Amino acid sequence: MRGNIQEQAAADCYDRPHGRPRQRVLLVVLALLALQIGSLISPAYACGCGAMVPGAQSRMTVDHETAVVDWDGRREQIVMRFTVDSDAPEAxxxxxxxxxxEVELAENAxxxxxxxxxxxxxxxxxxxWPRDGDWPLGSGYTDGAAAAPLPGEAAGVGVVGREQLGDFDVARLTATDPDALRGWLTENGFQLPDGLTADLDPYVxxxxxxxxxxxxPREKGAVLRGTLDPLRLAxxxxxxxxxxxxxRRAENSQALSLFVLAGHRMEPRSAxxxxxPEVTYAGKVGPYGAVGExxxxxxxxxxxxxxxFPRPERxxxxxxxxxxxxxxxxxxxxYDDELLTVAGMPVWLMTLGAAVAAAATAVVLRVRSRRRNAVPLSAA
Incomplete structure (x- = not known):
């Protein structure tokens, strides 16, 4: 039986030339954009709910969202990749x-x-000793394996750049007023949730x-499904x-998986x-491969x-x-736990059998000894 997971500090650093997690549906989803000037997408419900937002009458779930943060003391890079299941042609x-x-496509590697x-x-x-699944507590003992053209600008909102990167239409915006940003998004075909302006205000x-x-997707009739190309923001x-x-606008619990590359071991200031937050790895990595790039x-x-995040509103x-x-x-x-065996025979069974045999032998010998030492009645 495959068993317990135990975490252990390693005494050495792992410097490896080569080197994906638990699900967290992305951090923010407010959303926007048209394919060309004067062309607006169908309305989508945009919210900061940690998930990408599909167009109207569409369904989407983000099965995995993995993020990488690289920081050299002056410049930060965030790389994100999503695995989605949907019938949506756009989100x-x-x-x-x-x-x-700066925004560009990144490498899956x-x-x-x-x-x-x-x-x-x-x-x-x-x-x-046998456990559940081992004979006689189950059908047999196991082998140790577990059962695996942008719309125009509005007052208070500036469009500072736009790129077409693969299946992504990317706009870079500034805003001096959260209400103006909300208004710009709404005017361009998105319904925004209550409370969004307040959430944007600290950033503004x-x-x-x-x-x-x-x-x-640029392919006609295609939908967003599977693993999307990663994006890098710097x-x-x-x-x-x-x-x-x-x-915090998410309606369902959220999960975050985050890789942080920096000069030292890093930690979040708070939860x-x-x-x-649970640390799942810490160690040095060398300047090789896609990580080195x-x-x-x-x-x-x-x-x-x-x-x-069981309660995202917090x-x-x-x-x-x-x-x-x-x-x-x-x-x-x-730890891959396996029943202790010798030549395919459980050691507990061999030990128990030997103990039973030894006990039986002792009883027989004791009986025989008593018989030999018994005094005949005729001699009394």
Whole structure:
């Protein structure tokens, strides 16, 4: 039987030339964009609900959302990849960022490498007494395997750039008034939830900008389904941050899987209204492969987190990341528990059989001894 997962600090660093998680439906979904001037998409319900928003009369779920943050002390990069299941021909979302962003497609190999680097170590561990599934508690003992053209600008809103990247139509916006930003989105075909203006206000007051993305497959009749190409956002930042505030509009529980590449082991300043973040990996990575391409061929310390948000309405800010107290390495260990056997025979059964045989032999010998030592009645 495959069993318990145990986490263990590693004494050494893992510097690997090569190196995907638990689901978190993206952070923000306000949304927008038309394919060309004068052409608006069908209305979509845009909300900061941690999920991409499909067009009207469409359905979409985000099965996996994985994000990578790379920070060199002055510049931050965020790479995101989504796996979706939908019948929607288009969807949209918006990401607040603290500075003027560059946007481009990223490589899927980045996530494959990170998944390999952070994979838990498997170790075998034997147990003596049978468990559920082992004979005689089940049908038989197991082999150890577990049962695997932008619309025009409005007052207070500026369009600073637009790119077509694969299936993504990307707009970069500024806003000096949250009501103006909300109005611009609404005028361009999106219904926005109550409370959105209040959620945008902190970003507007801090002078943040916005990356608005419309996803529309260029192939006629295609829908958004499967793993989408990853997007990379890069911007100047004197501190690493992962925007989360708009996810408080989510109607369902959220999950975050985050890889952080920086000079040191990193940690969130707080849980921002969710469960305590769980570190799943910490260690140095070398300047190789797709990870090295992202970091500019610089060595980084990689910290991987997972966090659940059972009640998204409690999210009260963005993840501000800071250096941990130490650069201690850490790696999960998965113990593959197997019933202890010799030549295919359970040791517990052999031991029990031997004990029964020994006890039976002792009883026989004792009886025989008593018979030999018994005094005949005629001699009395």
């Amino acid at each position: 949209a979302w918006i990401m607040p960022v603290p500075g003027r962003a 980045l996530f494959d490498e990170l998944a390999e680097i952070t994979a838990p170590v498997h170790r075998e561990r034997s147990y003596f 007051r801090q002078g943040w900008e916005y990356v608005a993305v419309r996803l529309a 911007f100047a930042s004197d501190r690493p941050v992962y925007p989360m505030r708009l996810s 921002i209204g969710g469960d305590e 992202l970091t500019g061929r610089k060595e980084r310390f990689l910290t991987a987190f997972e966090q659940d 999210i009260n800010g963005d993840h501000e990341l800071r250096a941990a107290d130490s650069d201690a390495s850490f790696r999960r260990v998965v």
